[in-house]
Amino acid sequence: MSDDAVVRPRPDAAVTLRxxxxxxxxxxxxxxxxxxxxxxxxxxxxxxxxxxxxxxxxELAALERTGGAGGEHQGKVFADSDVYKWLEAVAWERGRAEDESLARSYDEAVRVVAAAQRPDGYLHTHTQLTGRPPYSDLASSHELYCAGHLMQAAVAGRRATGDATLLGVAARFADHLVKDLPGDALDGHPEVETGLAELYRETGVRPYLDLAARMITGRGHERLPLKGHHGPGIRQDRVPLRAATAVEGHAVRAMYLAAGAADVAAETSDRGLLDALERQWLDMVATRTYLTGGLGSVWYGEQFGGPHELAPETAYCETCAAIGSVQWSWRMLLATGAARYADLMERTLHNAVLPGISLAGDRFFYVNALRVRAGANPDDRRAAARGRQDWYGTACCPPNAMRLLSSLGHYLATRDDEGVQLHLYANGTIRAGDVLLEVETDYPWDGRVEIVVRETPDLPWTLALRIPAWADGTAGVNGEPANPGYHRVRRAWRPGDRVTLDLAVRPRLTAAVPRLDVARGHVAVERGPLVYCLEQVDHPGVIVDDLCLAGPDLRDGAPLPGLPAEVVPVLARGRAHAHREEDGGFPYRTATAPREPEHAGPVELTFVPYHTWANRGAGPMTIWAPMH
Amino acid sequence: MSDDAVVRPRPDAAVTLRxxxxxxxxxxxxxxxxxxxxxxxxxxxxxxxxxxxxxxxxELAALERTGGAGGEHQGKVFADSDVYKWLEAVAWERGRAEDESLARSYDEAVRVVAAAQRPDGYLHTHTQLTGRPPYSDLASSHELYCAGHLMQAAVAGRRATGDATLLGVAARFADHLVKDLPGDALDGHPEVETGLAELYRETGVRPYLDLAARMITGRGHERLPLKGHHGPGIRQDRVPLRAATAVEGHAVRAMYLAAGAADVAAETSDRGLLDALERQWLDMVATRTYLTGGLGSVWYGEQFGGPHELAPETAYCETCAAIGSVQWSWRMLLATGAARYADLMERTLHNAVLPGISLAGDRFFYVNALRVRAGANPDDRRAAARGRQDWYGTACCPPNAMRLLSSLGHYLATRDDEGVQLHLYANGTIRAGDVLLEVETDYPWDGRVEIVVRETPDLPWTLALRIPAWADGTAGVNGEPANPGYHRVRRAWRPGDRVTLDLAVRPRLTAAVPRLDVARGHVAVERGPLVYCLEQVDHPGVIVDDLCLAGPDLRDGAPLPGLPAEVVPVLARGRAHAHREEDGGFPYRTATAPREPEHAGPVELTFVPYHTWANRGAGPMTIWAPMH
Incomplete structure (x- = not known):
C-alpha cells in the first residue's frame, strides 16, 4: 500500500489531522x-x-499541433475533463490492484493527452481546435476547469502508480498558467484552485499555490461577465470568499471553490480564510442541505436556493455537487479535526453520491430528485420519472463518481501525533505509519464494527472512533456508552487487540425543523447513515402519493426481490388516503370543521434505502412520508 | 350601453347562455x-x-412599405401584440365613457397600425423589418399570435366604439391568412384561433372560423419543431386536443388554445370537442390549480407541472395564464351554464389576475409567487422578493390585465330564454335585453348584494344568482338558505323589486387535499372570494417564516396603514417558532421522541388579501400558514 492520499498537506501545512x-x-x-x-x-x-x-x-489536437489537418471539436467545451476524471479513476484503481488491461488503458490515454499538449504547455482541445486564443473566454470556456481536473488526475497517477508522465503534462500546463495567464484571470467554473494546490503539494513548486491563492482572493468582485439572466453569484463572483457568510450560486462551483480555498488556507496557514469557510459550511448544513446531504434546490443555474428552500420534488442535488461536498468536508476535517465534517461526508456518500449510479453500475442520475410523483408531465425535462440514463450529454457526474469510488479508501482514516482516527467504517484495512488496523464490519447494514490491531508500535497511542450524530444515545465502544464526536481509546496496543464499536443501526424517524416548510407534517425514515424512501414498486395497488404512516413503529424487513440480498428494507404500518374527486375536484376545502381524512385501508409500507431506488424500474418515490 | 360583449356567439351557436x-x-x-x-x-x-x-x-414598417428606409426592429418578436392589447383596452374604455384624449390616442394608434399593413394584408413588423418571408418560422415568430391579438382588438374597437377601421385591418390580415397560410401551418403560440373565431362572429366570414377549426384539429401531432430541451407539449403540440385528458405545457398557450377551441366548439356545435375541453378543465381544477386560481408550477417553459405539483414558493402563476383561464372559463360558462366555471373566474380574477398589478396601477408582477422566504438567494432570478417591477422586457402581462379590467363589465351576467343570470357581483348595472338591473354591493368586502329591478318586461322571468362553492351552507337569498350553484327566483317582476343576496363573507380556514403534499400541516385564510396571506410588514420583530397559527379563531381587523381603508385584514392568534441553531444546525432531527416545538411567544397574525401584498414594500410572504 503506497502513501497515496488524495489530499496530502505539506509538512508545514496548518492542519489538525493528516x-x-x-x-x-x-x-x-x-x-x-x-x-x-x-x-x-x-x-x-x-x-x-x-x-x-x-x-x-x-487526437485531433495532437494532429493539428504536428501540422496535420486537425478537425472539428466534438461535445462540450469541457469534454477534456471527462477524460481526466476517468484517468484519475483508472489511476486509483491501479493503486488498488495492478492489472495489465488497466495499465494499458491508462498508458494509452496518457499518451493521447500528452500528444495533444502544445509545446508551450497549453492544453484545451476546444480552444485549440476552434483556434481561439487561450484564456480569451475564461468565463465560459472551462479551460482552467479542465486544467484542474488534469492536475488532479496527474497527481493521482503519480501517487497511485508512481508513473510521472501525466504529472509532467500537468506541470507544464501549470507553468504555462503561471507564466501566461493574465494577472486577474478567473475561470467561470472553479476547480483549478484545488488542482493547483495539490500539484504544489506533489511537486513543491510554490508558484502553483500562489496562483491558486491569487484566484481565491480574486473572486467575488463581479469581474466575470454575466450570462443570460444569471447574476454574478452563479459563477462564485458576487462576494469575496473571506467575506461570505453563506454558500450561493451554482452548487458544484461553490463546492470546488471551497475545496480549493481550504487547500490554500491549510498551505498558507490562513486562519481568516479557514474561519470564513467554517462559517459558510455551517450555514450550508443548517439551511441549504437536503436530508441526503444533497445540495442545490434551484434548477435554474443548478444553484443553491434561499435558506430552508429544500423542496424534495424540485431538488437538483447534482451528483457532482455531492462529490464536491465530500471533497470540501474532507479538507475541513483535516484542517480542524471536527467530527461534523465526517458526519456530513458519511451522509453525503451514502445518500447523495451513491444514488447517482445504479446498483449495476451502468446507469446514472445527474439530478437526484427526492420525490417523484405519479402522472408527471411528460413534457417536463426533470427526468427522475424516467429513471437513470445511460449517459449524459454533459457527462460530468459519472466519471466524477468513478474517481471518488476508486479513491474511497483514502477517506476512511487520518492520523495525528496522538494516534489514528477512523472517520468512515468500511470493511478492510487502514495503514497509518507503523499502525495497521483491520476493520471487520457489515456496516451500514449492521452497526457492529470490529477493529483489530494488526501492527502497532510499543508506545501507547489513541484510537479515535467517530460516533455519528445520528447515533446519539445509542452508540457503544467495548460495551461502554459513547457520545457523538470522537470516542478515544488510549492504550499500549498489542497485535491482536480488538475494539468493538456498536452503532446500533436501527430504523428511526426523522423530522425537519419548522422553517423547512415543505417537510411539515412528514417524517423520513433513516437507518444508520442511510436515508430511506418509499418506492412505487413495493406498493402495488396504491400510488405512493397517497401513502402515509399509521404509526411510529418501524422494523427491518426481509430481502426484496430485485435488490441485493444484503439490502435491509424497513417496514411500517401505513394507510392510503382515499383520493376523492368530489366538489368539482377542487383540491382545497374549508377547514373550520375539519374532516378526518378518509383512508382506503391499511397498507404495509416498505421503505428502501434511497440510494437503491430506481433499480427496479422508475416510478413515484418519496423520502418524506406523511404522518397522517 | 351598446351590445358590446367580448365574446358574442352567433345566433346558431351551441351555447346555453348568451x-x-x-x-x-x-x-x-x-x-x-x-x-x-x-x-x-x-x-x-x-x-x-x-x-x-x-x-x-x-412606423418603420409603414415607411418601408412606402419605399422609405425602414429600420431595425426593436424588442421581442411579439412586440406588436403589446400595441394590440393596449388598443383593445382603450377601445373598451371608450365604450365605458368617451373622452377626447382616449379617442385621439386610439385613432392615432389605429392609423399607425393600418399604415404598417402591407397592401396584401400581411402585418407583422418583426417579419417585415427583418425581411424574412411571412410564415417561414411560425414555431417561434409569433406572427399568428400577434394576428390574434389584432383581431381581438379590432372586434373590441368595432363593438365598443362603432369604428370599423381596425376591423378592416384585421379582416384584411385574416383574408391573407385564409389565402396564403400553408395548409398545415400552426403558430408556436396559440391565440389566433380565438381571434379568428371572434372575427367570424363579428363579420360572418365563415372561412375565418374554418381556419380556426383547422388549427384546433391540426395541433397535437408533433409537427412543430422542438426548441431546446422543450418537448412538443410546451407548444401544445403533443396530444390532439380532442384526445387530451389534461392541460399541459406552457400555461398561457394552453389557456389561449382552449379558449379558441371553446369558441370553435360553440360555433360548429362540436360536442366531442366541448366534452374534451370540459374533461381537461375539470382535471386542471382538480390537480393543477393553485388556491388562488393561478396556473403553472414549473418555471422551465412556464408550464404546468404534474398533478398536485403546486409548491407555493416555486409557483409560476403568470398573470397572463390567469387572464387566459378567465377567458376559457367564460366560454365554458356560455357553452354549459355550469356554475363551476364562474366560481373559478371569480377566484382567478381576485387572486391570480389582480396580484399582477399594484394597487396604484403602476407596477406589475409577471410571475406571482405564493410564498417568499426571508434571505432569498440574491442571485435567484425569481423576483418576487424584489417586488413588482415598472415594466417587463416581455411585457405581455400588463396590457393583458388592462384589457381584461376594461372589459370586466361584460363578464358579469348572461341571459337565456328563462331570464338573466348573475355570475360575478360588482356594484353597477346589468342590461339584458329589456331587463335592466342595478346591483348595489360592497362585495367582496361585504357579502350583502342588493339587486334592484329597474326595467322589466311584464312576463315572468327568472333571476339566477350564482352561489359560490365557498359559501356552501352560509348563503341566503331574501332570507332563505341558498345552495351553491344558481339560485333561481322566478317572478313577474315590477320595477323597484329587490332581491337580497347574502354571501356571509367571513374569514375561514382552508386546507388542501392529502395529495397536495406541500400544503400538509398548513392552512390558508380566505374571506369571501379572496385568498389572504401573511406579509412581513405586518409582523415586525419576527420573520414570517417562523409564524404559525395558535388556534382556529379568525376575526376581521381594523384598516391597516398603507392599504386602502376598505381592505379588511383578518387577525388570528399566532406564535413564532423559536428558531434554534443547535445540533450543528443540521435541520433534521430524530423524531422517535418528539420534542414540542419551542415558541418564542404569542404573535397576533395579520392576514391581508393576497392581491394587496407587496404594496407596502416587498418581503417574506406566505399564503399557507403552519397549523403548529
Missing part, C-alpha cells in the same frame, strides 16, 4: 460498490467518453 | 380598479409600449 498512509476497502458495502465501479462503470465510462468524441478531440 | 347586452361597473371594489386602470395603468402602458419601440416598429 491522511492515513492508506486505506483499503475489501468486501462489505463499499467493497461491492468498488468492485462494480472497477468492473462495470470504469470500462463502460471509457467507452462512453470515447463515443462522445473526447478522445478524438485530443 | 352574454348580457352590457354590464357597467360603477364604484365599489371593481370600480376602483377600473378607475386606476383607466387613469393610471393605460396611460402609463401607452408610454411604456412607446418606449419599448413597439410603435416605432409599426
Amino acid at each position: 491522511p492515513a498512509s492508506g486505506g483499503r476497502v475489501e468486501g462489505g458495502f463499499w467493497g461491492a460498490r468498488q468492485r462494480v465501479n472497477r468492473e462495470v462503470t470504469i470500462p463502460l465510462g471509457g467507452e462512453r467518453i470515447r463515443e462522445s468524441g473526447a478522445f478524438t478531440n485530443l | 352574454p348580457a347586452s352590457g354590464g357597467r361597473v360603477e364604484g365599489g371594489f371593481w370600480g376602483a380598479r377600473q378607475r386606476v386602470n383607466r387613469e393610471v395603468t393605460i396611460p402609463l402602458g401607452g408610454e411604456r409600449i412607446r418606449e419599448s419601440g413597439a410603435f416605432t416598429n409599426l
Whole structure:
C-alpha cells in the first residue's frame, strides 16, 4: 500500500489531522460498490467518453499541433475533463490492484493527452481546435476547469502508480498558467484552485499555490461577465470568499471553490480564510442541505436556493455537487479535526453520491430528485420519472463518481501525533505509519464494527472512533456508552487487540425543523447513515402519493426481490388516503370543521434505502412520508 | 350601453347562455380598479409600449412599405401584440365613457397600425423589418399570435366604439391568412384561433372560423419543431386536443388554445370537442390549480407541472395564464351554464389576475409567487422578493390585465330564454335585453348584494344568482338558505323589486387535499372570494417564516396603514417558532421522541388579501400558514 492520499498537506501545512498512509476497502458495502465501479462503470465510462468524441478531440489536437489537418471539436467545451476524471479513476484503481488491461488503458490515454499538449504547455482541445486564443473566454470556456481536473488526475497517477508522465503534462500546463495567464484571470467554473494546490503539494513548486491563492482572493468582485439572466453569484463572483457568510450560486462551483480555498488556507496557514469557510459550511448544513446531504434546490443555474428552500420534488442535488461536498468536508476535517465534517461526508456518500449510479453500475442520475410523483408531465425535462440514463450529454457526474469510488479508501482514516482516527467504517484495512488496523464490519447494514490491531508500535497511542450524530444515545465502544464526536481509546496496543464499536443501526424517524416548510407534517425514515424512501414498486395497488404512516413503529424487513440480498428494507404500518374527486375536484376545502381524512385501508409500507431506488424500474418515490 | 360583449356567439351557436347586452361597473371594489386602470395603468402602458419601440416598429414598417428606409426592429418578436392589447383596452374604455384624449390616442394608434399593413394584408413588423418571408418560422415568430391579438382588438374597437377601421385591418390580415397560410401551418403560440373565431362572429366570414377549426384539429401531432430541451407539449403540440385528458405545457398557450377551441366548439356545435375541453378543465381544477386560481408550477417553459405539483414558493402563476383561464372559463360558462366555471373566474380574477398589478396601477408582477422566504438567494432570478417591477422586457402581462379590467363589465351576467343570470357581483348595472338591473354591493368586502329591478318586461322571468362553492351552507337569498350553484327566483317582476343576496363573507380556514403534499400541516385564510396571506410588514420583530397559527379563531381587523381603508385584514392568534441553531444546525432531527416545538411567544397574525401584498414594500410572504 503506497502513501497515496488524495489530499496530502505539506509538512508545514496548518492542519489538525493528516491522511492515513492508506486505506483499503475489501468486501462489505463499499467493497461491492468498488468492485462494480472497477468492473462495470470504469470500462463502460471509457467507452462512453470515447463515443462522445473526447478522445478524438485530443487526437485531433495532437494532429493539428504536428501540422496535420486537425478537425472539428466534438461535445462540450469541457469534454477534456471527462477524460481526466476517468484517468484519475483508472489511476486509483491501479493503486488498488495492478492489472495489465488497466495499465494499458491508462498508458494509452496518457499518451493521447500528452500528444495533444502544445509545446508551450497549453492544453484545451476546444480552444485549440476552434483556434481561439487561450484564456480569451475564461468565463465560459472551462479551460482552467479542465486544467484542474488534469492536475488532479496527474497527481493521482503519480501517487497511485508512481508513473510521472501525466504529472509532467500537468506541470507544464501549470507553468504555462503561471507564466501566461493574465494577472486577474478567473475561470467561470472553479476547480483549478484545488488542482493547483495539490500539484504544489506533489511537486513543491510554490508558484502553483500562489496562483491558486491569487484566484481565491480574486473572486467575488463581479469581474466575470454575466450570462443570460444569471447574476454574478452563479459563477462564485458576487462576494469575496473571506467575506461570505453563506454558500450561493451554482452548487458544484461553490463546492470546488471551497475545496480549493481550504487547500490554500491549510498551505498558507490562513486562519481568516479557514474561519470564513467554517462559517459558510455551517450555514450550508443548517439551511441549504437536503436530508441526503444533497445540495442545490434551484434548477435554474443548478444553484443553491434561499435558506430552508429544500423542496424534495424540485431538488437538483447534482451528483457532482455531492462529490464536491465530500471533497470540501474532507479538507475541513483535516484542517480542524471536527467530527461534523465526517458526519456530513458519511451522509453525503451514502445518500447523495451513491444514488447517482445504479446498483449495476451502468446507469446514472445527474439530478437526484427526492420525490417523484405519479402522472408527471411528460413534457417536463426533470427526468427522475424516467429513471437513470445511460449517459449524459454533459457527462460530468459519472466519471466524477468513478474517481471518488476508486479513491474511497483514502477517506476512511487520518492520523495525528496522538494516534489514528477512523472517520468512515468500511470493511478492510487502514495503514497509518507503523499502525495497521483491520476493520471487520457489515456496516451500514449492521452497526457492529470490529477493529483489530494488526501492527502497532510499543508506545501507547489513541484510537479515535467517530460516533455519528445520528447515533446519539445509542452508540457503544467495548460495551461502554459513547457520545457523538470522537470516542478515544488510549492504550499500549498489542497485535491482536480488538475494539468493538456498536452503532446500533436501527430504523428511526426523522423530522425537519419548522422553517423547512415543505417537510411539515412528514417524517423520513433513516437507518444508520442511510436515508430511506418509499418506492412505487413495493406498493402495488396504491400510488405512493397517497401513502402515509399509521404509526411510529418501524422494523427491518426481509430481502426484496430485485435488490441485493444484503439490502435491509424497513417496514411500517401505513394507510392510503382515499383520493376523492368530489366538489368539482377542487383540491382545497374549508377547514373550520375539519374532516378526518378518509383512508382506503391499511397498507404495509416498505421503505428502501434511497440510494437503491430506481433499480427496479422508475416510478413515484418519496423520502418524506406523511404522518397522517 | 351598446351590445358590446367580448365574446358574442352567433345566433346558431351551441351555447346555453348568451352574454348580457352590457354590464357597467360603477364604484365599489371593481370600480376602483377600473378607475386606476383607466387613469393610471393605460396611460402609463401607452408610454411604456412607446418606449419599448413597439410603435416605432409599426412606423418603420409603414415607411418601408412606402419605399422609405425602414429600420431595425426593436424588442421581442411579439412586440406588436403589446400595441394590440393596449388598443383593445382603450377601445373598451371608450365604450365605458368617451373622452377626447382616449379617442385621439386610439385613432392615432389605429392609423399607425393600418399604415404598417402591407397592401396584401400581411402585418407583422418583426417579419417585415427583418425581411424574412411571412410564415417561414411560425414555431417561434409569433406572427399568428400577434394576428390574434389584432383581431381581438379590432372586434373590441368595432363593438365598443362603432369604428370599423381596425376591423378592416384585421379582416384584411385574416383574408391573407385564409389565402396564403400553408395548409398545415400552426403558430408556436396559440391565440389566433380565438381571434379568428371572434372575427367570424363579428363579420360572418365563415372561412375565418374554418381556419380556426383547422388549427384546433391540426395541433397535437408533433409537427412543430422542438426548441431546446422543450418537448412538443410546451407548444401544445403533443396530444390532439380532442384526445387530451389534461392541460399541459406552457400555461398561457394552453389557456389561449382552449379558449379558441371553446369558441370553435360553440360555433360548429362540436360536442366531442366541448366534452374534451370540459374533461381537461375539470382535471386542471382538480390537480393543477393553485388556491388562488393561478396556473403553472414549473418555471422551465412556464408550464404546468404534474398533478398536485403546486409548491407555493416555486409557483409560476403568470398573470397572463390567469387572464387566459378567465377567458376559457367564460366560454365554458356560455357553452354549459355550469356554475363551476364562474366560481373559478371569480377566484382567478381576485387572486391570480389582480396580484399582477399594484394597487396604484403602476407596477406589475409577471410571475406571482405564493410564498417568499426571508434571505432569498440574491442571485435567484425569481423576483418576487424584489417586488413588482415598472415594466417587463416581455411585457405581455400588463396590457393583458388592462384589457381584461376594461372589459370586466361584460363578464358579469348572461341571459337565456328563462331570464338573466348573475355570475360575478360588482356594484353597477346589468342590461339584458329589456331587463335592466342595478346591483348595489360592497362585495367582496361585504357579502350583502342588493339587486334592484329597474326595467322589466311584464312576463315572468327568472333571476339566477350564482352561489359560490365557498359559501356552501352560509348563503341566503331574501332570507332563505341558498345552495351553491344558481339560485333561481322566478317572478313577474315590477320595477323597484329587490332581491337580497347574502354571501356571509367571513374569514375561514382552508386546507388542501392529502395529495397536495406541500400544503400538509398548513392552512390558508380566505374571506369571501379572496385568498389572504401573511406579509412581513405586518409582523415586525419576527420573520414570517417562523409564524404559525395558535388556534382556529379568525376575526376581521381594523384598516391597516398603507392599504386602502376598505381592505379588511383578518387577525388570528399566532406564535413564532423559536428558531434554534443547535445540533450543528443540521435541520433534521430524530423524531422517535418528539420534542414540542419551542415558541418564542404569542404573535397576533395579520392576514391581508393576497392581491394587496407587496404594496407596502416587498418581503417574506406566505399564503399557507403552519397549523403548529
